[in-house]
Amino acid sequence: MKTNATHPAIQWQHDATQPQEIPHNKLRLAAMAGHMRLDKIAARRAALIDLLADGRPHTREEIWEMIGARLGENCWGKLPRERLARDLSALRRGGLRIAYSRRPGIQGYYLQYPGLKRPFPKPYEAVNWDLIESLRQLSVPEKNQRAFAAADFALRQKKLILAEEHPDWSAAKVETAARRLVYGVTQQEQT
Helix, strand or coil: CCCCCCCHHHHHHHHHCCCCCCCCHHHHHHHHHHHHHHCHHHHHHHHHHHHHCCCCCECHHHHHHHHHHHHCHHHHCCCHHHHHHHHHHHHHHCCCCEEEECCCCCCEEEECCCCCCCCCCCHHHCCCHHHHHHHHHCCHHHHHHHHHHHHHHHHHHHHHHHHHHCCCCCHHHHHHHHHHHHHCCCHHHHC
16 A cells, blocks of 8 residues: 555654654544454554563464453454464554564564563573672772782683683694683784
């Protein structure tokens, strides 16, 4: 369907990108709500937008179940897979960026904006507030001493790993490669 510049969809889309409050938005939303009461496809697509807007991925089955609970079990009809595919296609053509994640633990459809969120934080992503508070209590020289000790530890570990992976390398080559990986390009290499 080709739309000309006077089509309401063009104006509404333009208004949606404006930072200021548009006085007609409440009226427009009321009109769309009335339309959704009569058109089950529009209602299903609006519910799909609401569901995907939480930033988490949702599998097909989860989408069918959650939207079915809101609109009634019969909202997907006899061919739910085809209806979902058509709804996603229509929303994408309308400008929504809907993607599918195949990453383990976070599979499903999601809006590319807002960003994809992990359902459960990984143990290494947890913030150790006790450690942060103890580091804040340290003086500047103590903080520097800890930072240099951590860098030295990282360099020693990287040298051990490289020496194991490349037994044919000389000690000087292992040292240079480890320093490059841990500290970046050295000043000697820049000149």
